[in-house]
Amino acid sequence: MYTRRLHQLVEQASAQGFDTLALVPGPNLFYLTGLSFHVSERPIVALFPVDENPIIVLPEFEAPKVEQSPVKLGVFPYTDENGYTVAFQRACAALELAECLVGVEELGMRLLEARLLERYAPGCQFLAAEGVMAELRMCKDEQEVAQMRRAIAITETALWTTMHQVETGMTEREVATLLKLEMFRAGGEGLSFSPIVASGPNSASPHATPSDRPIQSGEPIVVDCGATEGGYAADITRTFSVGELDRELAHVYGVVRAANRAGRMAVKPGVSAEEVDEAARAVVDEAGYGEYFFHRTGHGLGLEVHEPPYIIAGNERLLEPGMTFTVEPGIYLPERGGVRIEDDVLVTPSGGESLTAFQRDLLPL
Numbered sequence: 001m002y003t004r005r006l007h008q009l010v011e012q013a014s015a016q017g018f019d020t021l022a023l024v025p026g027p028n029l030f031y032l033t034g035l036s037f038h039v040s041e042r043p044i045v046a047l048f049p050v051d052e053n054p055i056i057v058l059p060e061f062e063a064p065k066v067e068q069s070p071v072k073l074g075v076f077p078y079t080d081e082n083g084y085t086v087a088f089q090r091a092c093a094a095l096e097l098a099e100c101l102v103g104v105e106e107l108g109m110r111l112l113e114a115r116l117l118e119r120y121a122p123g124c125q126f127l128a129a130e131g132v133m134a135e136l137r138m139c140k141d142e143q144e145v146a147q148m149r150r151a152i153a154i155t156e157t158a159l160w161t162t163m164h165q166v167e168t169g170m171t172e173r174e175v176a177t178l179l180k181l182e183m184f185r186a187g188g189e190g191l192s193f194s195p196i197v198a199s200g201p202n203s204a205s206p207h208a209t210p211s212d213r214p215i216q217s218g219e220p221i222v223v224d225c226g227a228t229e230g231g232y233a234a235d236i237t238r239t240f241s242v243g244e245l246d247r248e249l250a251h252v253y254g255v256v257r258a259a260n261r262a263g264r265m266a267v268k269p270g271v272s273a274e275e276v277d278e279a280a281r282a283v284v285d286e287a288g289y290g291e292y293f294f295h296r297t298g299h300g301l302g303l304e305v306h307e308p309p310y311i312i313a314g315n316e317r318l319l320e321p322g323m324t325f326t327v328e329p330g331i332y333l334p335e336r337g338g339v340r341i342e343d344d345v346l347v348t349p350s351g352g353e354s355l356t357a358f359q360r361d362l363l364p365l
Contacts, residue, residue: 001143002070005032005136006048012132014050019100021048021129022117024108027303028133030231033071037062043084043113046073049095057084057091089120097121103129134308138300139322145346147230148302148324149355151188152344154227155234156358158182163223166365168242169214172197175223176210183227192226192233192305203239203338206295206330217243220253220337221365226305233305235326236356237342242365252289252331253339253362259283259329260341260360263297263311267327267345267352273315280329281313289331298326301344323347324355 009032013021023029023046025037037044037058046056055074056066063077074094078087092098098121104114106128117124140148162179176197183191198208200219208222215221220241226234239253263280277297284293298311301324309317311325328342343356 001141002032002034006054006071008136009048009132010050012135013048013103013129016103016132017101018103018127018129018132019050020095020097021103021132022046022105022109022113023048024105024110024113026105026108027231027307028105028108028137031133031137031303033069033073035065035069036231037065042080043088043110043116045088045091045113045117047091047095047097052095055091055094057087059084085116085120088116092117092120097124099123101125101127103127103132105133106130137302138308139320140302140324140346141322144232144302145322145324145355147232148234148344151192151227151229151232151234152236152355154183154186154188154229155225155236156356157186158188158227159223159225159236159238159358161186163238163240163363163365166215166221166240166242168217171212171214172199172202172210173212175215175221179223179225183225186227187229188227189230190228192228192235196222196224196237198222198338200337201335204332204334204336206332206338206340215242218245220245220249220339222338222340224340224342231303233301233303234356235301235305235342235344236358237328237330237340238358238360238363239339239341240363240365244364245362249333249337249339250362252333255284255287255289256329256331256339256341257360259293260327260343263327263329264343264345264352264354267319267347269319269321269347269349271319273309273311273317273319273325274313276319276327277311277313277315280327284329284331292331292333293329294332295330298328298342298345300325319347321347321349
Protein backbone atom coordinates (compact mmCIF):
# COMPACT_ATOMS: atom_id res chain seq x y z
CA MET A 1 0.00 0.00 0.00
CA TYR A 2 2.68 2.49 1.04
CA THR A 3 4.91 1.54 -1.88
CA ARG A 4 2.03 2.30 -4.25
CA ARG A 5 1.37 5.63 -2.57
CA LEU A 6 5.02 6.67 -2.78
CA HIS A 7 5.14 5.68 -6.44
CA GLN A 8 2.06 7.79 -7.13
CA LEU A 9 3.59 10.67 -5.18
CA VAL A 10 6.69 10.64 -7.35
CA GLU A 11 4.58 10.54 -10.50
CA GLN A 12 2.41 13.46 -9.39
CA ALA A 13 5.33 15.54 -8.10
CA SER A 14 7.39 14.96 -11.24
CA ALA A 15 4.46 15.86 -13.48
CA GLN A 16 4.14 19.19 -11.65
CA GLY A 17 7.85 19.94 -11.86
CA PHE A 18 8.80 19.48 -8.21
CA ASP A 19 12.24 18.20 -7.25
CA THR A 20 11.24 17.38 -3.67
CA LEU A 21 8.22 17.50 -1.37
CA ALA A 22 8.74 18.67 2.21
CA LEU A 23 6.07 17.40 4.61
CA VAL A 24 5.57 18.22 8.27
CA PRO A 25 3.72 16.11 10.88
CA GLY A 26 0.07 15.73 9.93
CA PRO A 27 -2.28 13.80 7.68
CA ASN A 28 -0.11 13.87 4.56
CA LEU A 29 2.92 12.42 6.33
CA PHE A 30 0.70 9.83 8.03
CA TYR A 31 -0.83 8.87 4.68
CA LEU A 32 2.59 8.23 3.10
CA THR A 33 4.44 6.65 6.03
CA GLY A 34 2.01 5.77 8.83
CA LEU A 35 4.00 8.06 11.13
CA SER A 36 2.43 10.47 13.63
CA PHE A 37 4.25 13.12 15.64
CA HIS A 38 3.24 15.96 17.92
CA VAL A 39 3.79 19.43 16.51
CA SER A 40 6.02 21.34 18.92
CA GLU A 41 8.99 23.67 19.15
CA ARG A 42 11.11 20.78 17.86
CA PRO A 43 10.87 20.86 14.04
CA ILE A 44 10.24 17.66 12.07
CA VAL A 45 10.41 17.60 8.27
CA ALA A 46 10.27 14.62 5.92
CA LEU A 47 11.73 15.17 2.45
CA PHE A 48 10.50 13.13 -0.52
CA PRO A 49 12.77 13.69 -3.55
CA VAL A 50 11.53 12.45 -6.91
CA ASP A 51 14.81 10.64 -7.70
CA GLU A 52 16.09 9.42 -4.33
CA ASN A 53 14.86 7.70 -1.18
CA PRO A 54 13.00 9.87 1.35
CA ILE A 55 14.62 11.15 4.53
CA ILE A 56 13.38 12.73 7.75
CA VAL A 57 14.86 15.24 10.19
CA LEU A 58 13.56 14.75 13.72
CA PRO A 59 14.48 14.65 17.42
CA GLU A 60 16.64 11.67 18.29
CA PHE A 61 14.10 10.33 20.79
CA GLU A 62 11.51 10.10 17.96
CA ALA A 63 13.80 8.00 15.74
CA PRO A 64 12.55 4.60 17.02
CA LYS A 65 9.15 5.39 15.53
CA VAL A 66 10.70 5.49 12.07
CA GLU A 67 11.90 1.90 12.45
CA GLN A 68 8.26 0.84 12.81
CA SER A 69 7.19 2.54 9.57
CA PRO A 70 6.69 0.31 6.51
CA VAL A 71 8.52 3.00 4.53
CA LYS A 72 12.32 3.12 4.56
CA LEU A 73 13.38 6.62 5.58
CA GLY A 74 16.90 7.94 6.03
CA VAL A 75 17.09 9.49 9.50
CA PHE A 76 18.84 12.75 10.38
CA PRO A 77 18.37 13.03 14.17
CA TYR A 78 19.23 15.81 16.57
CA THR A 79 19.30 16.20 20.34
CA ASP A 80 17.98 19.01 22.51
CA GLU A 81 21.53 19.67 23.69
CA ASN A 82 23.03 20.08 20.20
CA GLY A 83 20.01 21.65 18.51
CA TYR A 84 18.54 20.97 15.09
CA THR A 85 20.52 23.22 12.74
CA VAL A 86 23.28 20.72 11.92
CA ALA A 87 20.76 17.97 11.18
CA PHE A 88 18.92 20.23 8.72
CA GLN A 89 22.21 21.28 7.15
CA ARG A 90 23.24 17.64 6.63
CA ALA A 91 19.84 16.64 5.25
CA CYS A 92 19.71 19.48 2.72
CA ALA A 93 23.26 18.75 1.61
CA ALA A 94 22.54 15.02 1.24
CA LEU A 95 19.68 15.71 -1.15
CA GLU A 96 21.42 18.67 -2.83
CA LEU A 97 18.36 20.84 -2.33
CA ALA A 98 20.04 24.11 -3.26
CA GLU A 99 18.26 25.73 -6.22
CA CYS A 100 15.55 23.03 -6.16
CA LEU A 101 11.79 23.48 -6.51
CA VAL A 102 10.34 22.27 -3.21
CA GLY A 103 6.67 21.50 -2.74
CA VAL A 104 5.43 22.45 0.73
CA GLU A 105 2.16 22.24 2.63
CA GLU A 106 0.81 25.75 2.39
CA LEU A 107 -1.58 25.18 5.30
CA GLY A 108 0.83 23.15 7.41
CA MET A 109 4.44 24.29 7.19
CA ARG A 110 5.45 26.87 9.74
CA LEU A 111 7.92 29.70 9.28
CA LEU A 112 10.29 27.72 11.54
CA GLU A 113 10.71 24.84 9.08
CA ALA A 114 10.60 27.07 6.01
CA ARG A 115 13.44 29.26 7.28
CA LEU A 116 15.60 26.22 8.07
CA LEU A 117 15.16 24.86 4.55
CA GLU A 118 15.84 28.25 3.01
CA ARG A 119 18.98 28.64 5.11
CA TYR A 120 20.52 25.30 4.24
CA ALA A 121 19.19 24.94 0.68
CA PRO A 122 20.07 28.36 -0.73
CA GLY A 123 18.16 29.32 -3.83
CA CYS A 124 15.41 26.75 -3.30
CA GLN A 125 11.91 27.84 -4.28
CA PHE A 126 8.75 26.91 -2.40
CA LEU A 127 5.44 26.17 -4.09
CA ALA A 128 2.23 24.83 -2.56
CA ALA A 129 1.97 21.06 -2.95
CA GLU A 130 -1.63 20.67 -1.77
CA GLY A 131 -2.66 19.72 -5.31
CA VAL A 132 -0.24 16.81 -5.38
CA MET A 133 -1.43 15.39 -2.08
CA ALA A 134 -5.10 16.02 -2.87
CA GLU A 135 -4.86 13.91 -6.00
CA LEU A 136 -3.34 11.06 -4.00
CA ARG A 137 -5.79 11.18 -1.10
CA MET A 138 -9.09 12.18 -2.68
CA CYS A 139 -10.17 8.68 -3.75
CA LYS A 140 -10.13 6.26 -0.83
CA ASP A 141 -9.25 2.58 -1.09
CA GLU A 142 -11.23 -0.21 0.60
CA GLN A 143 -9.13 -0.11 3.76
CA GLU A 144 -9.64 3.63 4.15
CA VAL A 145 -13.39 3.32 3.62
CA ALA A 146 -13.50 0.51 6.20
CA GLN A 147 -11.84 2.79 8.75
CA MET A 148 -14.37 5.51 8.01
CA ARG A 149 -17.26 3.07 8.38
CA ARG A 150 -16.02 2.13 11.84
CA ALA A 151 -15.57 5.77 12.84
CA ILE A 152 -19.11 6.53 11.68
CA ALA A 153 -20.61 3.52 13.48
CA ILE A 154 -18.91 4.59 16.71
CA THR A 155 -20.17 8.15 16.28
CA GLU A 156 -23.75 7.08 15.60
CA THR A 157 -23.79 4.80 18.65
CA ALA A 158 -22.48 7.61 20.85
CA LEU A 159 -24.90 10.16 19.40
CA TRP A 160 -27.89 7.90 19.97
CA THR A 161 -26.83 7.08 23.53
CA THR A 162 -26.12 10.70 24.38
CA MET A 163 -29.29 12.25 23.01
CA HIS A 164 -31.47 9.77 24.88
CA GLN A 165 -30.00 11.18 28.09
CA VAL A 166 -30.75 14.83 27.29
CA GLU A 167 -33.31 16.60 29.42
CA THR A 168 -34.63 20.13 29.66
CA GLY A 169 -32.30 22.23 31.78
CA MET A 170 -29.09 20.48 30.79
CA THR A 171 -26.59 22.92 29.34
CA GLU A 172 -25.06 22.70 25.88
CA ARG A 173 -21.66 22.19 27.50
CA GLU A 174 -22.95 19.29 29.61
CA VAL A 175 -24.34 17.55 26.53
CA ALA A 176 -21.11 18.11 24.58
CA THR A 177 -19.05 16.67 27.44
CA LEU A 178 -21.34 13.65 27.68
CA LEU A 179 -21.08 13.13 23.93
CA LYS A 180 -17.28 13.10 24.09
CA LEU A 181 -17.38 10.51 26.85
CA GLU A 182 -19.83 8.31 24.93
CA MET A 183 -17.66 8.40 21.80
CA PHE A 184 -14.75 7.00 23.77
CA ARG A 185 -17.02 4.47 25.49
CA ALA A 186 -18.20 3.32 22.08
CA GLY A 187 -14.60 2.62 21.05
CA GLY A 188 -13.50 5.87 19.48
CA GLU A 189 -9.78 6.33 18.98
CA GLY A 190 -10.16 10.11 19.24
CA LEU A 191 -12.37 13.02 18.25
CA SER A 192 -12.56 14.42 14.73
CA PHE A 193 -13.20 17.82 16.36
CA SER A 194 -14.71 19.18 19.53
CA PRO A 195 -18.48 18.55 19.26
CA ILE A 196 -20.90 21.36 18.49
CA VAL A 197 -24.04 21.41 20.62
CA ALA A 198 -26.14 24.52 19.93
CA SER A 199 -29.68 25.07 21.13
CA GLY A 200 -32.35 27.68 20.52
CA PRO A 201 -30.99 30.92 19.02
CA ASN A 202 -27.43 29.55 19.25
CA SER A 203 -28.32 26.91 16.64
CA ALA A 204 -28.58 29.70 14.05
CA SER A 205 -24.75 29.85 14.10
CA PRO A 206 -23.29 26.94 12.06
CA HIS A 207 -20.10 26.70 14.16
CA ALA A 208 -21.42 27.72 17.56
CA THR A 209 -19.37 26.81 20.62
CA PRO A 210 -21.19 24.89 23.38
CA SER A 211 -22.12 27.29 26.17
CA ASP A 212 -23.68 27.18 29.61
CA ARG A 213 -27.08 27.98 28.12
CA PRO A 214 -29.74 25.57 29.47
CA ILE A 215 -31.63 23.62 26.81
CA GLN A 216 -35.32 24.52 26.77
CA SER A 217 -38.42 22.76 25.50
CA GLY A 218 -39.63 23.38 21.97
CA GLU A 219 -36.36 24.57 20.47
CA PRO A 220 -33.91 23.02 17.99
CA ILE A 221 -30.67 21.43 19.18
CA VAL A 222 -28.02 21.12 16.45
CA VAL A 223 -25.40 18.47 17.27
CA ASP A 224 -22.32 18.12 15.04
CA CYS A 225 -19.78 15.46 16.05
CA GLY A 226 -17.38 12.78 14.91
CA ALA A 227 -15.03 10.11 16.22
CA THR A 228 -11.84 8.90 14.55
CA GLU A 229 -10.68 5.37 13.85
CA GLY A 230 -7.29 4.53 12.37
CA GLY A 231 -6.79 8.24 11.77
CA TYR A 232 -9.96 8.55 9.68
CA ALA A 233 -12.78 10.87 10.67
CA ALA A 234 -16.54 10.78 10.87
CA ASP A 235 -18.58 13.99 10.69
CA ILE A 236 -22.30 13.81 11.41
CA THR A 237 -24.89 16.48 12.19
CA ARG A 238 -28.45 15.92 13.34
CA THR A 239 -31.02 18.34 14.73
CA PHE A 240 -33.14 17.34 17.72
CA SER A 241 -35.71 18.98 19.97
CA VAL A 242 -36.95 18.53 23.50
CA GLY A 243 -40.68 18.57 22.86
CA GLU A 244 -42.18 19.78 19.60
CA LEU A 245 -40.79 22.60 17.44
CA ASP A 246 -43.04 25.47 16.43
CA ARG A 247 -44.72 25.28 13.03
CA GLU A 248 -42.11 27.22 11.01
CA LEU A 249 -39.08 25.48 12.48
CA ALA A 250 -40.76 22.10 11.92
CA HIS A 251 -41.34 23.17 8.30
CA VAL A 252 -37.69 24.25 8.02
CA TYR A 253 -36.66 20.83 9.27
CA GLY A 254 -38.63 19.20 6.46
CA VAL A 255 -37.01 21.48 3.88
CA VAL A 256 -33.50 20.69 5.11
CA ARG A 257 -34.24 16.96 5.15
CA ALA A 258 -35.46 17.17 1.55
CA ALA A 259 -32.39 19.19 0.55
CA ASN A 260 -30.12 16.63 2.19
CA ARG A 261 -31.82 13.84 0.27
CA ALA A 262 -31.61 15.75 -3.02
CA GLY A 263 -27.89 16.27 -2.51
CA ARG A 264 -27.27 12.62 -1.69
CA MET A 265 -29.35 11.42 -4.64
CA ALA A 266 -27.32 13.63 -7.02
CA VAL A 267 -24.09 11.82 -6.19
CA LYS A 268 -22.67 9.58 -8.90
CA PRO A 269 -19.49 9.32 -10.97
CA GLY A 270 -19.17 11.99 -13.64
CA VAL A 271 -21.35 14.52 -11.83
CA SER A 272 -19.50 17.67 -10.79
CA ALA A 273 -19.15 18.74 -7.18
CA GLU A 274 -21.08 21.93 -7.91
CA GLU A 275 -24.01 19.92 -9.29
CA VAL A 276 -24.42 18.23 -5.91
CA ASP A 277 -24.36 21.64 -4.26
CA GLU A 278 -26.97 22.92 -6.70
CA ALA A 279 -29.26 19.92 -6.15
CA ALA A 280 -29.40 20.56 -2.41
CA ARG A 281 -29.51 24.34 -2.71
CA ALA A 282 -32.36 24.28 -5.23
CA VAL A 283 -34.68 22.70 -2.65
CA VAL A 284 -33.88 25.39 -0.09
CA ASP A 285 -34.23 28.17 -2.68
CA GLU A 286 -37.60 26.88 -3.87
CA ALA A 287 -38.90 26.87 -0.30
CA GLY A 288 -37.94 30.54 0.05
CA TYR A 289 -35.07 30.10 2.51
CA GLY A 290 -32.11 30.53 0.14
CA GLU A 291 -30.65 33.52 2.01
CA TYR A 292 -30.51 31.44 5.19
CA PHE A 293 -28.38 28.68 3.65
CA PHE A 294 -25.06 30.49 3.52
CA HIS A 295 -22.36 27.83 3.55
CA ARG A 296 -21.28 25.20 1.04
CA THR A 297 -23.21 21.95 0.84
CA GLY A 298 -20.24 19.82 1.86
CA HIS A 299 -16.55 19.08 2.09
CA GLY A 300 -14.27 16.12 1.57
CA LEU A 301 -13.71 13.80 4.52
CA GLY A 302 -10.96 11.35 5.38
CA LEU A 303 -7.78 11.86 7.37
CA GLU A 304 -8.96 15.45 7.73
CA VAL A 305 -12.42 16.70 8.57
CA HIS A 306 -12.15 19.28 5.78
CA GLU A 307 -10.31 18.24 2.63
CA PRO A 308 -11.01 18.11 -1.12
CA PRO A 309 -13.36 17.76 -2.88
CA TYR A 310 -15.43 20.74 -1.73
CA ILE A 311 -19.11 20.58 -2.63
CA ILE A 312 -19.64 24.17 -3.63
CA ALA A 313 -20.72 26.30 -6.59
CA GLY A 314 -17.83 26.83 -8.97
CA ASN A 315 -16.11 23.50 -8.27
CA GLU A 316 -16.29 21.70 -11.60
CA ARG A 317 -14.32 18.70 -10.37
CA LEU A 318 -16.04 15.51 -11.54
CA LEU A 319 -16.83 12.94 -8.89
CA GLU A 320 -14.99 9.61 -9.04
CA PRO A 321 -15.52 6.29 -7.24
CA GLY A 322 -13.80 6.35 -3.85
CA MET A 323 -14.38 10.03 -3.12
CA THR A 324 -15.88 10.67 0.30
CA PHE A 325 -17.51 13.89 1.41
CA THR A 326 -20.33 15.38 3.46
CA VAL A 327 -23.75 16.55 2.32
CA GLU A 328 -24.91 19.02 4.97
CA PRO A 329 -27.47 21.65 3.93
CA GLY A 330 -28.71 23.95 6.66
CA ILE A 331 -31.12 26.79 7.25
CA TYR A 332 -30.34 29.32 9.98
CA LEU A 333 -32.96 31.83 11.10
CA PRO A 334 -31.38 34.69 13.09
CA GLU A 335 -32.50 35.02 16.71
CA ARG A 336 -34.69 31.89 16.35
CA GLY A 337 -32.71 28.79 15.52
CA GLY A 338 -31.26 26.59 12.83
CA VAL A 339 -31.47 23.13 11.32
CA ARG A 340 -28.65 21.13 9.71
CA ILE A 341 -28.61 17.49 8.62
CA GLU A 342 -25.22 16.12 7.62
CA ASP A 343 -24.35 12.76 6.11
CA ASP A 344 -21.07 11.22 4.99
CA VAL A 345 -21.26 9.97 1.40
CA LEU A 346 -19.12 7.60 -0.68
CA VAL A 347 -19.06 7.76 -4.47
CA THR A 348 -19.49 4.21 -5.81
CA PRO A 349 -19.05 2.95 -9.38
CA SER A 350 -22.82 3.11 -9.87
CA GLY A 351 -23.87 6.09 -7.74
CA GLY A 352 -23.54 7.24 -4.15
CA GLU A 353 -23.77 5.48 -0.80
CA SER A 354 -24.58 7.19 2.47
CA LEU A 355 -22.12 5.81 5.01
CA THR A 356 -24.27 7.35 7.74
CA ALA A 357 -27.49 5.62 8.71
CA PHE A 358 -28.67 7.65 11.70
CA GLN A 359 -32.35 8.50 11.29
CA ARG A 360 -33.16 11.76 9.52
CA ASP A 361 -36.71 12.18 10.82
CA LEU A 362 -36.93 14.75 13.60
CA LEU A 363 -36.30 12.95 16.86
CA PRO A 364 -38.14 14.59 19.79
CA LEU A 365 -36.31 13.93 23.04
